[in-house]
Amino acid sequence: DAKTTQPPSMDCAEGRAANLPCNHSTISGNEYVYWYRQIHSQGPQYIIHGLKNNETNEMASLIITEDRKSSTLILPHATLRDTAVYYCIVRGNTNAGKSTFGDGTTLTVKP
Amino acid sequence: KAGVTQTPRYLIKTRGQQVTLSCSPISGHRSVSWYQQTPGQGLQFLFEYFSETQRNKGNFPGRFSGRQFSNSRSEMNVSTLELGDSALYLCASSLRQGLAEAFFGQGTRLTVV
Numbered sequence: 001d002a003k004t005t006q007p008p009s010m011d012c013a014e015g016r017a018a019n020l021p022c023n024h025s026t027i028s029g030n031e032y033v034y035w036y037r038q039i040h041s042q043g044p045q046y047i048i049h050g051l052k053n054n055e056t057n058e059m060a061s062l063i064i065t066e067d068r069k070s071s072t073l074i075l076p077h078a079t080l081r082d083t084a085v086y087y088c089i090v091r092g093n094t095n096a097g098k099s100t101f102g103d104g105t106t107l108t109v110k111p
Numbered sequence: 112k113a114g115v116t117q118t119p120r121y122l123i124k125t126r127g128q129q130v131t132l133s134c135s136p137i138s139g140h141r142s143v144s145w146y147q148q149t150p151g152q153g154l155q156f157l158f159e160y161f162s163e164t165q166r167n168k169g170n171f172p173g174r175f176s177g178r179q180f181s182n183s184r185s186e187m188n189v190s191t192l193e194l195g196d197s198a199l200y201l202c203a204s205s206l207r208q209g210l211a212e213a214f215f216g217q218g219t220r221l222t223v224v
Contacts, residue, residue, distance in 0.1 A: 034210045043115075043201050043215030044154070087154070091210050101146075101154035 004088045006105045012082075014111050018075040022088030025069040031092045033064060035073045036101070037084040044087065044101075047073065078109045113137065115204050115216035123222045129190040132219045136183050136204030143185040144213065145177060148199040157200075160185055161208045192223045 005023040012018040024033065034049040048055055048062045050071075055062045061074040075082055087104040116135040124130050136143050144167075145157040156169040160179035177187040183204070189196055199220050205213040 032209075032211070036210075038154075043203070043217055046210075046212050046214065049211055089210060100156060103153055 003100075004090055004102050006086070006088055006102065008103065009106045009108070011108050011110055012075075012078045014080060014109050015077055018078040018082065018107055018109070020073040020075075020086050020088075020105050020107060021070065022073070023070045024088070024090045027068050027090050028092070031090050033062065033068075033071045034089045034091065035060070035062065036087045036089065037082075037107075038087070038104070039081075039084040047086075078107075080109050080111065083107060083109045115202055115214050117200075117202050117216035117219050119219060120217065121220045121222075123224060124192050126192055126194060126223055128192050129188060130192060130221060131186055131188045132200055132202075132221070134185045134187075134202030134204070134216060136185070136202075137214055140204035140206055140214075141183055142205045142208050142213075143179055143183065144203045144205075145185070145187050146201040146203070147171070148201060148218070149197075154201070157187065159208065166208055189221075194223050197221060197223045 032049050032051050035047040036044040038044045048057055048060050050062045050064055052064055064071045085104040085106050087101045118133045142161045144159040146154050147157055148154045157171055158165055158177050159167040163179045174190045179185045199218045201215050201218045203213040203215045
């Protein structure tokens with residue numbers, strides 16, 4: 001699986017958009033980008049995933065650069081409940097993935 | 112629908128003992144993955160099962176094993192427990208193999224003393 005790099009922490013004001021970056025420069029053609037988050041003391045929660053096109057769902061948007069070497073998760077209107085550790089994971093959709101979560105980004109949404 | 116259920120939620124064991132953790136996936140989900148989470152190492156992948164077959168395995172010693180039953184329920188076993196096995200063990204289920212839309216349970220907090 002490709003290695004990912006995320007900033008260790010970020011702050012965001014409540015009601016503003018939170019933009020969380022992830023670098024995955026060694027991503028290969030069949031590998032997807034997945035985003036999960038973990039709120040303290042809970043299991044991780046799926047947010048969104050994509051291959052090369054931008055994706056949007058009720059929780060967030062995922063913007064993947066054309067060369068696929070980086071992506072950005074966008075929470076359009078962050079709330080205090082969005083404070084969590086956000087993980088960017090790259091994994092092929094085959095048998096050969098081990099789903100390494102890495103250290104993630106701790107997002108703190110402030111009032 | 113009911114979420115992923117892990118039992119027990121908390122467990123205290125002594126070094127050298129063995130332990131079995133259980134995971135009941137969401138109804139209809141055929142893939143179950145297990146993870147170990149510790150403050151120092153973060154979330155580490157243990158193994159993934161799909162249709163009763165282990166499809167992927169992480170870099171853990173052979174003391175860690177698992178299985179999946181025909182109803183998709185899964186168990187993981189750790190033998191000869193060590194202090195370093197103290198961790199939160201998380202189970203995730205999904206319709207297909209992989210990370211897409213996997214649902215995690217609350218985890219089993221194992222403490223080895």
